[in-house]
Structure formats: C-alpha cells, structure tokens
Amino acid sequence: MSAVQTPPATRTGGAAAPPGPPLWAGPGLFRRLVTDRLALLSGAAARYGDAVRLTIGPKSIYLFNHPDHAKHVLADNHANYRKGIGLAEARRVLGDGLLTGHGEVWRRQRRAIQPLFQNKRLARQDAIVADEAGRLVARLRAHAGAGPVDVAGEMTALTLGVLGRTLLEADLGAHASIAHTFEGVQDQAMFEMVTLGAVPLWLPLPLHLRFRRARRELHRIVDALMAERAAHPTDGTDLLSLLIAGTGQDADPRAARERLRAELVTILLAGHETTASTLSWAFHLLDRHPDVRERLHAEAVSVLGDRPPAYEDLHRLTYTTMVLEEVMRLYPPVWALTRVAVESDEVGGYRVPAGADVLISPYTLHRHPAHWPEADRFRPERFAPDARADRARYAYIPFGAGPRFCVGSHLGMMEAVFVLAMVSRELRLTGLPGRRAVPEAMLSLRVRGGLPMTVSVLEGRDDEHL
Template sequence: MTVTQARATGTRRRVPPGPSRFATFKLLNMLLRDRLALMRTAADGYGDAVRVAIGPKTLYFFNHPDYAKYVLTDNPGNYHKGIGLHQARRALGDGLLTSEGELWREQRRVIQPAFQAKRIAAQASAVAQEAARMVGRLRSRAGAGPVDITAEMTELTLGVLGRTLLDEDLSGHASIGHDFEAVQDQAMFEVVTLGAVPQFLPLPQQLRFRAARARLQKVTEQLAAHRALRSGGDTDDVLSRLLESVHAEQDPRVARRRLRDELVTLLLAGHETTASTLSWAFHLIDQNPEVVERLRDEARSVLGDRLPEFGDLQRLTYTTMVVEETMRLYPPVWMLSRIAQGPDVIAGYDIPAGADVVVCPYTLHRHPAFWERPERFEPDRFDRQRRAQRPRYAYIPFGAGPRFCVGNHLGMMEAVFVIAMVMRELRLVLPKGASVVPEPMLSLRVRGGLRMSVQRG
C-alpha cells in the first residue's frame, strides 16, 4: 500500500519505534554532551529504523545498508541536506557542502575537473613532498616530548590542499586551522540550538566565530588578489575555476560572497577530514603493535628510502587497509542528514514531507550483522575476499550517491603516503595515562587534539 492509499483509506500510519517523548530531556542532554552515544543507544535499543523525538525535532534514523542506499542513491532528489548542514549554512554560507539544487550542480560542475584521476595522479609528487616536510618536523622532535599530532596533520593537509587544488602556498595563513575550529564550533552550536539563537548576540563562542569568519574572508580575498596578479601557469586549478565562475555575477557583493562561501567550504572539507583520519589512524596504530610491524615492513619494502609515487598506491595494500579500517571506526563524516522534500516510505514506515532523515556511518560501520567484532581494529577485514562478502552500503566513509565526496581519491592518496612515510622510520606513542576522546562536530575529530611522543623506528 502506498502512502497515498494509506491516507485515503484511513489506515493508521506506521512509525518506527523509538524512545518515548518523556525522554526528551535525556535525549537533549545526550545531543549536547555525547552525540555518538545518542546514535548508538538508538540503534542498539530499537533496531535499524528508529524515530527519535528531541524537543521540536523528530529524527527518522535508518541504520541499514539498504536504507542508506535508498536515501543517498536511489531517491536522492527527495532528500536535501538536513539537520547539521542545514543549520550550518549560517556559519558556512552556500558552499558545495550546504548548497542545493541548481547552485550545487553548478558548483560541482566548476570544481569536478580538478579532481579527475589524471590530475590527481599528477599531484602525487606534491603530496609526497609535503609529507616529507612533515616527517622532517616529527623527526626533529624525536625524544623531545609530546607533539600535537592533530596540529601537524592540519598543517600538512592545508599545505597539500594549497599546492594541489589552489596552486597557492598557504603557509602564510597559520590561523586557518584555528579559525575553522571556531567555524565548526559555531556550526554545531547551530545544530544543538536548532538555529534559534541569533548570531548577533555577543556570546563568547559567537564572537570567536565572527572574528574567525572575518579572517577567513580576508584569506579568500588575498588568495583571489594574488591570483589576479599572476599570469600563465595552471589555469585549471580550483581557485582559477572559482574565480572564473563568479565573474558572471552582476552584483560584486554576490560574487564576493559566493567566492568566500565556496573557498571556505573547500578549505574546511579539503583539510579537516583527512587531518582527522590521520590523527585517528596514528592513535589506532599505536594501540596495535602487530599493525606497526606490518606497516613498517611494507613501507620499507615498497618505498625503500625514496618518496612515494602514484603507482605505489597499488602496492601499499596493507597501508590502504589501515586507512580504510580507520575510517570504518572513525568515519570523518560521522552523520549524513537529509530533509524529505515529499512523503515517502522507507523500511515500510511512512516518512512525512519535511521529516529529518539521518544515516549515521559511525553506527552503520559497527553494525554487528555486517561486521564481525565491530569494535576491534582489524585492517584485514578490508582484503579483497572479505570486502566482497559485505553489502556495498555497509561502508560509506565518503557518503554515497550524487553527493559522494569529490575529493576521496586525493584524501586516500594523502593518508596512505603519510602513514607509509611516517611508519618506515618513526613510531608515534601515546603518553601513559592520556585519553583519546572523539568529538563529533561536522567531522569526527579528536577532542582537544592528539599529543603523542615521537620515537625513531
């Protein structure tokens, strides 16, 4: 029976199971303090389709590969960006991450050529060189006390992004990483307050955000001005393509805002997810000594003492599996939210128009029906044979469907190169007594950064 037929016959609408509305205050507290526990509690307690009422919001949470496939790939036109990114638009603007419809299609069309496989392969040398600089910094700190690995990975990934996508040196913009923390904090504040707090209120967090946004605006203007002074060179990088695309705008204020929104989104998405993945990877590697030995042996066998090249990706198979297993346990985009544009039926349950629909890679990647010993770090689960036995949509670290992450190949190459280059000569060790806690913001980052001691291998 279709949704329309059910309404016409007066049939009672089916809704997924979930916590009672009397649990609202408990759920609100979890939303504020432990969003991962909220999603895991819902999945563990109510199954693969859950209705979670939190104050004025009701989430329809689906935690099964078939349902993820339907929302993200089979019927994506009915599901626009939802809670989280919908509220984050006030912080991020209308960049590729938050835009919809024709604007999103135009933005994707503009930047897609910069991520073509041939172009990414040509950037392997730049990625390896930036990684070598980072390894040199770590080597100089061996035995000298803990290093903030998250900060190192952020500097690295911003350097890679500047060279590979923007054809610019970002080393002179040291505040970008901290500014994006303020942007993420504000975006998540918009989520947990459901966008009800005016941005003009002089709250400390909002003041930090406004200052960070102003600095990021200045960065985008400096990048645009610098590019305008250059002639020749690679005119197919993302910055050149963005500048060309906004020239058609009649209103210079609109052009300025579009360029800011798209560059800020690119800078955030282009460095944050990979930096977070690398931080989690080094933490997990440290916790598993047998992984350390296999990574070191592979890196030394494949690379020797030279820099990696694009063709090495096919031979760094165990390192690739380590990255994939890291993103299973700690997917950089931990939640995919959508808003239903029209009524629908998922898993036999009626989804009303305007409903908030959620797919959570963090819980989906731990689903016991598809992952043996789901809490354990086991890179070998990504060998070819075991991978073929799982549903395709049981693992979606880069999303799926039309909004599949455009930078996935660059991010994977970067992560594999960095881990191989670090592990062939160094060991990163968590100090005794230190705790590592996930912080689910727009990305799943390590709360407070990750401080590790550097030892020579």
C-alpha cells in the same frame, strides 16, 4: 536511554512510523545531543533497531541504520532528499557552498570543480603530496627525544599544505591563523546544529563573538588569496581560478563575491579537516596495535625502500590501504549524513513524512553487529580483497554515497596512504601514558583536545640512510 520503555511502532498513512523514545524523554535526548552525539545515536540504534524516531522538542529525527536504508536515501531516491538538520543551520556560518548547498546551484558548483579530482590530474600531483609528507616526517623527526608533539595539529598543517599546493596553487602556510580560525567556525557550526539555529547571531555570547572574529579572519584570508591570484594568474586550471571565473559571470558582483567566499571557506574546511582527522585516528590505533604497526612498516620498506612514494605505488601499498579503510570504518571522517525529505517516502517499511529530518550515520552503520563481526575491534584484514565479496555495498560509506559522494575522496586517500607509509617507515609515534583519545563529533570526527604523542626514530633510519 536505558530506562526508556520501547513504545510500539505507530501507523501513519498505511505504513508504520519507526519506534523510539517517548515524548517525555526529549529533554534527556537533547542533553545527549549537546554532550555526546555518538552515544545518543549508538544507544538509540542498539535499543530500538535499524529505524528509530527521536523526538527532540519540535523536531523528529528519523535515524536509519541499515545498508538498504542508506542506499535508498542517499542513492536510489536521492532526488527526494536535500541537505538536512545541522547543515541547513550551518549555512549561516559556512555560507552557501558545496557542503551546504543543494539544487541546481550545487550541481553547477560540483560540475565546475569535478575535473580537478580526476585520476589523471591526481597522478601528476603525486610529487607534491609526497613532498608535503616528507616535510611532515622532517618536522616529526625534529621532535624525537624532545617531548610530545600534537599529532593532530601536525596532520592539520600537512593537509592544509597539500590542499593549498594541489588545488589552489597557493601557499596556505603564509596564513598561519587558518587552522585556529577554523576552530571558531566549527564550534559555531556545531552550536547552530544542536540549537537548530534558534539562537540569534547578534547576541553577544562569547561563542558568537569568537565566531565573528574567526569569520572576519577567514574573509581576510580568502580575500588575500583572491587578490594574490589576480596579481599572479595561473593557467586557469586550479580551483581558485575556476571559482573566480565561475562567479565572475554573476550579474550581482556582491553576491558573486559572497558565493566565492563561501566556496573557498567550504573547500578549505572540508578539504583538510577530514583527512587530518583520519590520519590522527590512524596513528592512535597503530600505537595500540603494535602488530599492525610492524606489518605496515614492513610493507613501506618493501615497496618504497628509501624513495618517496609515487602514484603507481597506491596499488602496491595494499596493507596500508586496508589499515586506512579500517580506521575510517571505526572513525569515519563524516559521522552523520543529514537529509530532509521533500515529499513523503517509505524507507525499510517505515513511513517518512514530507519535511522530516532523516539521518544516516556512518559511525553507527560501520559498527552494525549484523554486518561487522566484532565490530568494535580494529582489524584491517576486513578489507583484504577476498573479504569484501559478501559485504553489503552500503554497509561502508566513509565518503558518503550517491551524487553527493565526496568529490575529493581519491586525493584524500592518496594523501593518507603516502603519509601513513612514509611516517611508518621512519618513525614510531607513542601516546602518552594514561591519556585517552576521545572522539569528538564536530563537522568531522576528530580527537578531542588534540593527540599528544612522543616521537622516536626507528632503528636503522638515521640521517645517513635518508
């Protein structure tokens, strides 16, 4: 977009419409939307400022990139905004679950699962999370001196293990195809997003055929989980039991089953993908910043010794938490929050028409130079307790904001802190020479093509010390 001349803001209904590229730039913008979404948003914000209108075909996307804008859209006037571009189209793929739903159905679903994420319940599950982290450490140790291992894949296995045991009381390891299956679902979901749902699913495109196979396999897995729970009931307080009980009250059994499937698919995807992505980026950044890695190791040894972490250690592992917060600043697990304006609104002095697609991007907001000095540098010290006071509250929104704030954020943070501390205490993960870690903006901000790294055991951490 460097050759595009900035047009003046136009006036509509008494308020200015945001500036942005001219209409003839639409085909180029669409190519960037397909090939490099992060560059499209970063370039638009850098060239046009905190409010940008991107016109791509029949769509005008309003990108707002200021903390006050995020506060207004996501919190203060959230009732005027429902789920927007991409997620509306992804409903064809994911169904009508927590991620894509809205209105009273969404509120009822949210209320039903909220108790599962209360701190008291999480505190009772710390041993499960620590056990899964210990299994991860053991798997990685087995690769020491034996060539590279895909760390991103290992993080996915870890987070699926935690998700299954803490929320579903089920062994997701028994469903080995689940991670691969989600690849087909994600690819289709992103295709739906960038094409705005304009390509019929019945067309026999290779992508569509792969998705259909993935959807059938996911339905098989979900049905197996439901059948297993029916055969072996629990005390009824796990997520799977709560969802079954909630949908069992529906008048239409077939619709109830489809809603239950959609909820489980959404939970399985969102519940593991974001934390796995965050941990992958964390180990990549630690490899590039040995000073941070050494300080992280020292804190883990000092706080934990040779024991596994417990819930009470979360407030003691302060530097570990700072590192993760900085990782999520640079690589927020959810890189775009999309909304549609129900009625016309005014955001930051700019008019937003009814029906307009609105985008808040944590990726660009977290790199805003006015709020983050040396924004592209990895500096965990930004999140020291005494460094937070002067920062705008909505300059940092890795878990979203307002009523749709991520319900699983506390579980995800406990999981990430435990894993980062335990791995850093025992092992060193080193990236392959010459290989770059490239961000891929899918449903989460993951590392494109995986993250191969070699594993070495830290001196003094051999088996006799474990």
